[in-house]
Amino acid sequence: MSRSVFITGGNRGIGLATAKAFAAAGDRVAVGTRSAEAPQGLLGIRCDVTVPGDPERAIGEAVAAHGPIEVVVANAGITLDTPMLRMSDTQFDTVLRTNLTGAFATAKAAARSMLPTRKGRIVLVSSALGFLGSPGQTNYAAAKAGLLGLARSLVWELGDRDITVNVVAPGIIETDMTAPLSEKRLANLMQMTPLGRLGTADEVVAAIRFLASDEASYITGAVLPVGGGIGMGL
Ligand code: NDP
Numbered sequence: 001m002s003r004s005v006f007i008t009g010g011n012r013g014i015g016l017a018t019a020k021a022f023a024a025a026g027d028r029v030a031v032g033t034r035s036a037e038a039p040q041g042l043l044g045i046r047c048d049v050t051v052p053g054d055p056e057r058a059i060g061e062a063v064a065a066h067g068p069i070e071v072v073v074a075n076a077g078i079t080l081d082t083p084m085l086r087m088s089d090t091q092f093d094t095v096l097r098t099n100l101t102g103a104f105a106t107a108k109a110a111a112r113s114m115l116p117t118r119k120g121r122i123v124l125v126s127s128a129l130g131f132l133g134s135p136g137q138t139n140y141a142a143a144k145a146g147l148l149g150l151a152r153s154l155v156w157e158l159g160d161r162d163i164t165v166n167v168v169a170p171g172i173i174e175t176d177m178t179a180p181l182s183e184k185r186l187a188n189l190m191q192m193t194p195l196g197r198l199g200t201a202d203e204v205v206a207a208i209r210f211l212a213s214d215e216a217s218y219i220t221g222a223v224l225p226v227g228g229g230i231g232m233g234l
Contacts, residue, residue, distance in 0.1 A: 004066040009076030013175035017201035030062035049102025072110035074103035099143035120163035128231025164220035171227020195228030
């Protein structure tokens with residue numbers, strides 16, 4: 001059955017792969033895009049998750065085009081890495097506003113659309129490093145760990161409407177985000193990864209699609225690590 005799906009940061013990386021997979025399965029997919037044009041074949045809607053009101057407007061447009069949101073994936077994210085003593089308040093705040101506040105605004109707007117229909121799937125894209133901690137990433141780890149508290153509170157607020165809220169925690173995935181990592185850092189991260197390789201965007205997509213599926217109807221408040229073993233036991 002075709003569902004109305006909205007994904008933030010859907011123009012590249014994990015977000016784009018997710019959008020393509022839902023669309024290929026027959027869903028009606030709208031992707032929030034900040035800077036780029038909509039990928040061909042997908043409905044692109046301007047959405048910078050750090051701009052107050054933008055997620056709400058974008059989701060309104062998605063609802064107008066595709067009907068009430070049934071699945072939302074809060075995927076938009078950035079890193080601005082530097083050791084804490086060199087990190088400016090702005091660097092900290094920008095990462096929090098994108099990865100955490102942006103997900104809050106996205107989930108809020110989507111939940112408004114889901115509540116009257118009494119069904120919905122909310123998936124937040126966190127990171128294994130949010131739970132393990134990571135040098136140079138106090139901002140990113142704080143934001144990604146914060147998503148867990150956000151999700152688990154929403155679980156309580158939305159559970160009686162049959163809306164599930166779950167978190168995916170990818171490990172090290174081959175996208176633009178990890179491309180700038182130094183060989184030394186990558187080697188260090190691979191030592192922490194029992195499978196010993198980077199993951200692919202499609203491997204994260206599989207987890208997102210499962211949590212959004214009918215089969216996951218009794219799963220809410222879960223953290224699903226997709227990291228080749230990094231972050232196991234979360
Ligand atoms: P990419 O850098 O490839 O893509 C990030 C996406 O987020 C882009 O579409 C980007 O849009 C969008 N984005 C960034 N800021 C905003 C904003 N303010 N408003 C709207 N969209 C925004 O990264 P990935 O695909 O790898 O990352 C996707 C998610 O997965 C992120 O939340 C990331 O933290 C998480 N993750 C990634 C891991 C990895 O190893 N790659 C590991 C763990 C988690 P634009 O093109 O305009 O910049």
